[in-house]
Amino acid sequence: MDDTANIPTSEEPMLPSEEPEQDLTKYPRWEYKERKDPRWREVTKQGLIVGRGKNQRVVPPDEVWKLTEIGMTDREIAEWFQIKEDTLRYDFADYLTKGRAGMKRRLRAVQLSTALAGNATLLIWLGKQYLGQSDQPMNSDETKVLPWAD
Numbered sequence: 001m002d003d004t005a006n007i008p009t010s011e012e013p014m015l016p017s018e019e020p021e022q023d024l025t026k027y028p029r030w031e032y033k034e035r036k037d038p039r040w041r042e043v044t045k046q047g048l049i050v051g052r053g054k055n056q057r058v059v060p061p062d063e064v065w066k067l068t069e070i071g072m073t074d075r076e077i078a079e080w081f082q083i084k085e086d087t088l089r090y091d092f093a094d095y096l097t098k099g100r101a102g103m104k105r106r107l108r109a110v111q112l113s114t115a116l117a118g119n120a121t122l123l124i125w126l127g128k129q130y131l132g133q134s135d136q137p138m139n140s141d142e143t144k145v146l147p148w149a150d
Contacts, residue, residue: 050087064092068099
């Protein structure tokens, strides 16, 4: 059997999805053309200095709070700032706590407004969570049938 039958030749046209988006011979993927009007500037960051020696980083507490409020985990935030998780927890414990509380507060408000707008599934779930409602009837003295005297 001839194995050369499945090899594409230069005569066959390339499919549109196979065309390269840029000429990689001119610019490798990690290099970009220099801008005519560069907009690069130096920025000074204010924050807490964490780490020692070469590993020192400036971590702004308000950024930690914002990242926590959008739901990022301690590990993700530590990776973002290139610090250890323990350092993050030790130096920014109050910001992590306040950020998570803010996320829960906003999520709870959206859930409640969605439920009150008519989402029956969410109304049932919130009733079970906050009002002690259940799918299973409970047998207690409060639910027994009252005796009738004839």
